[in-house]
Amino acid sequence: MSIQQLNEQFGIANTVTFAAGKGDLPCIQVTSELATATVYLHGAHVAAWQPAGEEPVLFMNSASWFEDGKPIRGGVPVCFPWFGPNLADETLPAHGFVRLAQWDVQSITQDASGNVIITLFTQSNEDTLDLWPFAFELRHIITVGKTLTMSLQTVNTDEKEMKITEALHTYFEVSDIHNIQVAGLEGRPYLDKVAGKDTFAPNSPLKFTGEFDSVFCDTQATCMIIDTDKNREISIAKEGSNSTVVWNPWINKSKALPDMADDEWVGMVCVETVNAGKNIVTIKAGDTHTMTSIISVTKIK
Numbered sequence: 001m002s003i004q005q006l007n008e009q010f011g012i013a014n015t016v017t018f019a020a021g022k023g024d025l026p027c028i029q030v031t032s033e034l035a036t037a038t039v040y041l042h043g044a045h046v047a048a049w050q051p052a053g054e055e056p057v058l059f060m061n062s063a064s065w066f067e068d069g070k071p072i073r074g075g076v077p078v079c080f081p082w083f084g085p086n087l088a089d090e091t092l093p094a095h096g097f098v099r100l101a102q103w104d105v106q107s108i109t110q111d112a113s114g115n116v117i118i119t120l121f122t123q124s125n126e127d128t129l130d131l132w133p134f135a136f137e138l139r140h141i142i143t144v145g146k147t148l149t150m151s152l153q154t155v156n157t158d159e160k161e162m163k164i165t166e167a168l169h170t171y172f173e174v175s176d177i178h179n180i181q182v183a184g185l186e187g188r189p190y191l192d193k194v195a196g197k198d199t200f201a202p203n204s205p206l207k208f209t210g211e212f213d214s215v216f217c218d219t220q221a222t223c224m225i226i227d228t229d230k231n232r233e234i235s236i237a238k239e240g241s242n243s244t245v246v247w248n249p250w251i252n253k254s255k256a257l258p259d260m261a262d263d264e265w266v267g268m269v270c271v272e273t274v275n276a277g278k279n280i281v282t283i284k285a286g287d288t289h290t291m292t293s294i295i296s297v298t299k300i301k
């Protein structure tokens, strides 16, 4: 569908419009009394969200690709049907394939409170079946308001059960990674992917002094990014998720990433709503599984 056809079918006057975004990729622009947001059909990717009265909450790196077949680096990459490298075949795209292709618009509505609910849809096809031999429907239901709620809903339309790992791989904008803390994971066991070992978090909020790439399994905890320089706390609550990943590439990894500006790691942290590691999700034939991330911002004083 063209931008004009999308606007005719799904636009909401003065609130929801479709436009050609970066790289000429079609995007949904939400402007309401509650918040503004930008959502690309490419990867069903929330690229920006800013609640009224707040600074932007999601980080978007200036060197990100905005091209068919490539991931966007920033906002909320949707990782499915695997998180990280494909352990059976490392030639397959990292974090799965649904973030690389354009999704369809199923519906866009606005509720009585002014929240805009966007449902984007994709499903298995010949190409995906070659990569991963399972039939599925996938919906990303994005509610834009004072809170950003993202639900990733998987329907197993195959005749056999499927096992997935998945993530809403959210990049958050912070004042300075050196000065923030992430609470909610105190004392928990995690896989330190930088050191390549299992270890335990301190009994205090996480602080950052170097590359940090950690997978916390068996946790349903709400995390909090405490950013005193921005006088705000960002809450990341979740449902249907048993893992949390925290990531900052720091200096060397940033330089090694072709789609990451060298010096922008200072202003970001990923706190990701995930099912990964030993938290593999098994979905029986015909069943549905939903993972939800609920993001909200409060001022510290």
Ligand code: TA6
Binding pocket: 071, 077, 084, 094, 095, 169, 193, 213, 245, 246, 247, 270, 272
């Ligand atoms: O979630 C953290 C992580 O798995 C890191 O290991 C790093 O690879 C990051 O995701 C970004 O992955 P990407 O494929 O988007 O470069």
